[in-house]
Amino acid sequence: MNTRTVTEELTEVVLPGTVEPEGLQIRHGAVPTAGPGQVLIRTEATGVSFAEQQMRRGRYYDQPPFPFVPGYDLVGTVLATGEDVDPALAGQRVAALVKVGGWASHVLVEAADTVPVPDGIGAAEAETVVVNGITAWQMLHRKARVRAGQTILVHGANGGVGSVLVQLAQAAGVKVIGTASARHHDALRERGVSPVDYRTGDIPAQVRALAPGGVDAVFDHVGGRGITDSWRLLAPGGTLVSYGSAATRDDAGSKQWPVFKLLARIWLWNALPNRRSAYFFNVWAGRAFSKPRFRSRLRTDLTHVFTAVTRGEVTPQIAATFPLTAAPEAIRLAESGTAAGKVILTP
Ligand SMILES: NC(=O)c1ccc[n+]([C@@H]2O[C@H](COP(=O)([O-])OP(=O)(O)OC[C@H]3O[C@@H](n4cnc5c(N)ncnc54)[C@H](OP(=O)(O)O)[C@@H]3O)[C@@H](O)[C@H]2O)c1
Numbered sequence: 001m002n003t004r005t006v007t008e009e010l011t012e013v014v015l016p017g018t019v020e021p022e023g024l025q026i027r028h029g030a031v032p033t034a035g036p037g038q039v040l041i042r043t044e045a046t047g048v049s050f051a052e053q054q055m056r057r058g059r060y061y062d063q064p065p066f067p068f069v070p071g072y073d074l075v076g077t078v079l080a081t082g083e084d085v086d087p088a089l090a091g092q093r094v095a096a097l098v099k100v101g102g103w104a105s106h107v108l109v110e111a112a113d114t115v116p117v118p119d120g121i122g123a124a125e126a127e128t129v130v131v132n133g134i135t136a137w138q139m140l141h142r143k144a145r146v147r148a149g150q151t152i153l154v155h156g157a158n159g160g161v162g163s164v165l166v167q168l169a170q171a172a173g174v175k176v177i178g179t180a181s182a183r184h185h186d187a188l189r190e191r192g193v194s195p196v197d198y199r200t201g202d203i204p205a206q207v208r209a210l211a212p213g214g215v216d217a218v219f220d221h222v223g224g225r226g227i228t229d230s231w232r233l234l235a236p237g238g239t240l241v242s243y244g245s246a247a248t249r250d251d252a253g254s255k256q257w258p259v260f261k262l263l264a265r266i267w268l269w270n271a272l273p274n275r276r277s278a279y280f281f282n283v284w285a286g287r288a289f290s291k292p293r294f295r296s297r298l299r300t301d302l303t304h305v306f307t308a309v310t311r312g313e314v315t316p317q318i319a320a321t322f323p324l325t326a327a328p329e330a331i332r333l334a335e336s337g338t339a340a341g342k343v344i345l346t347p
Pocket residue numbers: 048049050051131132135155156157158159160161162179180181182184198221222243244245246247281282283284334337338341
């Protein structure tokens with residue numbers, strides 16, 4: 001055990017209930033002690049994901065009861081190690097996926113859930129590809145299993161997950177059609193993406209004009225009625241990966257219902273005789289079935305993503321950086337629809 005005394009103070013952001021961003025609270029306290037199997041991480045960067053935008057509305061389908069500290073992922077340095085943890089981990093920069101709890105200056109994480117960040121990648125840069133990168137990688141390579149020469153449709157191609165997905169796909173030799181608001185189209189064209197405006201016009205017609213035989217995979221975080229178009233746009237042998245329900249973010253009613261509806265549709269489509277397949281992907285879900293498999297895939301896949309960053313295949317996109325205590329401004333910016341890339345919080 002690394003017994004270095006920690007004389008710092010804990011600062012964390014608390015989501016007390018369903019609140020506007022200004023309702024987030026700052027709490028100070030004692031830095032926790034790493035227990036058996038755990039490491040204490042001093043956070044260097046965390047960020048705003050779509051999940052926090054849904055959680056503050058009480059709309060994330062498996063969020064914990066209020067109050068809690070949000071924050072899906074983080075990058076930081078191991079400050080102390082608990083019993084049964086290799087003390088050599090102390091001082092290393094690591095990334096972790098935590099689902100909640102990341103918006104804190106110090107976070108306890110199971111050592112087995114950390115992934116080393118290679119030298120040469122800064123904390124904020126690494127943070128842009130933790131939940132976004134692992135989600136993009138696993139959907140591309142574990143679900144759709146894309147191959148060079150294929151064409152895919154990425155909804156929200158300029159978003160946090162979407163922009164990493166686009167770059168990883170291109171690195172694999174895949175052509176990308178991407179939906180986005182018109183203001184992002186020039187940037188997408190510069191990156192070699194064929195843009196489609198999801199706000200105006202007929203999305204399926206625009207995609208068919210670009211890929212008359214259909215696309216090999218669709219990555220859909222929007223859900224709602226449009227998921228049926230995503231399914232119909234698949235070429236024979238194609239794969240739909242549904243991974244969110246952004247269309248229902250502001251709806252009232254059950255937060256689980258939109259996901260159940262997606263799951264039911266996917267089940268039905270897979271049951272019908274056809275040559276296409278559909279999945280609902282959740283980056284955290286596999287943890288409930290097998291922690292060792294989840295951890296091993298997290299480590300392998302996130303390491304692939306970091307390698308892609310090191311090689312210049314993926315360029316980290318930081319929209320803005322705020323101090324942790326400015327989380328309300330950070331979440332407002334993330335929700336404004338004007339940010340390009342990840343909004344970062346630094347304690
Ligand atoms: N299942 C999982 O494991 C998992 C993991 C991570 C994220 N997610 C989901 O992934 C989604 C994106 O997260 P993020 O952090 O990347 O969010 P983000 O950075 O805020 O990006 C959201 C993107 O969605 C686009 N968008 C919004 N409405 C759209 C619509 N109707 N059609 C097409 N695009 C639309 C926006 O496009 P414009 O800016 O061009 O308007 C933006 O590019 C969220 O729904 C989140 O819940 C799921």
